Amino acid sequence: METSAKTDRRIRRTQAAITQAFLELLSKKTFERITINDIAKQADVNRGTIYLHYADKYDLLNACIDCHLNAMIHSCVFTHFTEHKANVDEATESLAALFHYFEEHALFFSSMLSCQKTSVFRERMVQIFASVIQKKPITPSNNQTIDKQVLTQFIASAFVGTLEWWILNRMPHSPEYMAKQVWMLLKSD
Amino acid sequence: METSAKTDRRIRRTQAAITQAFLELLSKKTFERITINDIAKQADVNRGTIYLHYADKYDLLNACIDCHLNAMIHSCVFTHFTEHKANVDEATESLAALFHYFEEHALFFSSMLSCQKTSVFRERMVQIFASVIQKKPITPSNNQTIDKQVLTQFIASAFVGTLEWWILNRMPHSPEYMAKQVWMLLKSD
DNA sequence: TTTGAAATGTTGATTAATCAACAGAAACGC
DNA sequence: GCGTTTCTGTTGATTAATCAACATTTCAAA
Known part of the structure; x- marks a missing residue:
């Protein structure tokens, strides 16, 4: 993803304006x-310009999902909690950061999760979490005959499902509380 | 000032970005x-682009002054307090709106007033206030042999001086209080 | 159903902004 | 003082964004 290194400043600006405008609108209207x-109006950009970057609004949606999921992963020092040395403090801090990211962008995620494309978005969430988890040597303990892929999918699904529940139920607990709880559940596996 | 009607969207955007960046910087550094x-960095604009719109930073400064003084005049329903029917409530409300505008943009005005170009900025302030006052039929009462121009200059100078004092002394009174005081002084003339 | 208004996606010509490179001026530290 | 760095203002070639116009399509209301 050699993005901002050399790309023209105008491209960066207009893409940022378009995606931000799109997210702002998503907090008011439903995607459809x-x-x-x-x-175009919200982004203060010519309508035709949008078509220079995205085929249609569905393409824009996918691009936004990509961007947001990527930002989400990078927002927390996510690598920590999959490391061998399961430093409890660091791990829960990372998890809390992740929950904080969701809290901060709750409008986007709830829009994504509550619209028709729920399943698509959920699948992509699970996918990206699974790929992150898979990169790291997980669960050195309890290494009975448990398939790594199965475990990865298991954890990722549980994680995403919990996040989804938390967001759609208007975040009934604090990010720190959720991080603690999830961490305890992860350790027990 | 047929500004936004037909001017290219790009011009509007970049000029807005440049002037806003300039004001943001003015709240941190001194003009010099x-x-x-x-x-350019703050506005996310190529350095050369600035020269397409302004000869140098002094030209930019003047353009910003124009823009800000214009916005200030239009921010309050300024016409009220120069009308015949001296509705006290409307007049003080307008004045309070004006003081509120100053309060809101105190950083800009204090930067302008406290830098070397104080006199230039003050002169332009007096000038624009005088032109606004002059447009309206003022002081029907007390119409002794008082030159209208003299009166205009008198009022404008007093007004600007008071604003300047208020801003540079970190706004020791509320806008409403100042509006009341100034209105009482204006009526006595 | 028909009509009218608004949204879509595309086109070509035009214009503004970008980038890299330049030489000269000012500012800074040694 | 001198050398280095940064800022300045300008250049020309290139690219992205704009605008107006177009034919379709969608959609809501008469």
Whole structure:
């Protein structure tokens, strides 16, 4: 992803404006009711310009999902809690950071999770978490005959499902509390 | 000032970005210490682009002054307090709105007033207030042999001086209080 | 159903912004 | 003082964004 290194400043600016405008609109309207005209007006960009970057609003949606999931992963020092040395403090801090990211962008995630494309978005969430988890040597303990892939999918699904529940139920607990709870559950595996 | 009607969207955007960046920088550094590079970086604009719109940073400063003084005049329903029917409530409300505008943009005005170009900025302030006052039929009462121009200059100077004192002394009174006081003084003339 | 308004996606010509490179001026530390 | 760095203002070639216009399509209301 050699993004911002050499890309023209105008491209960076307009893409940022478009995606931000799109997210702003997503906090007011549902995805289906958002038009290209709306986005262009909100982003202060010519309507035709949007088509220079995205085929249609579905393409834009996917790009936004990519961007956001990527930002989410990078927002927390996510690598910590999959390391051998299971430093409890570091791990829960990382998890809390992740929950904080969700809290901060709750509008986006709840929009994504509550619209028709729920399953698509959930699948992509699980996928990206699974790929992150898979990169790290997980669960040195309890190494009975448990398939690594199965375990990865198991953890990722549990994680995403918990996040989804937390977001859609308007975050009934604090990020720190959730981080603690999830960490305890992860350790027991 | 047929500004936004037909001007290219890109011009509007970049000029807005540049002037806003300039104001943001003015709240941190003094004018003399601000470089074109700083402005370009803050505005996320190529350095050369600035020269497409402004000859140098002094030209930019003047343009910003124009813009800000214009916005200030239009921010309050300023016409009220120069009308015949001296509705006290409306007048003080307008004045309070004006003081509120100053309070909100105190950083800009204090930067302008406390730098070397104090006199230039003050003169322009007096000038614009005088032109606004002059447009309206003022002081129907007490119409002794008082030259209208003299009166205009008198009021404008008093007004600007009071604003300047208020800003540079870190706004020791509330906008409402100042509006009341100034209105009482204006009525006595 | 028909009509009218708004959204879509695309086109070509035009314009603004970018980038890299330049030479000269000012500012800074040694 | 001198050398280094940074800022300045300008250049020309290149690219991205704009605008107006177009034919379709969608959609809501008469």
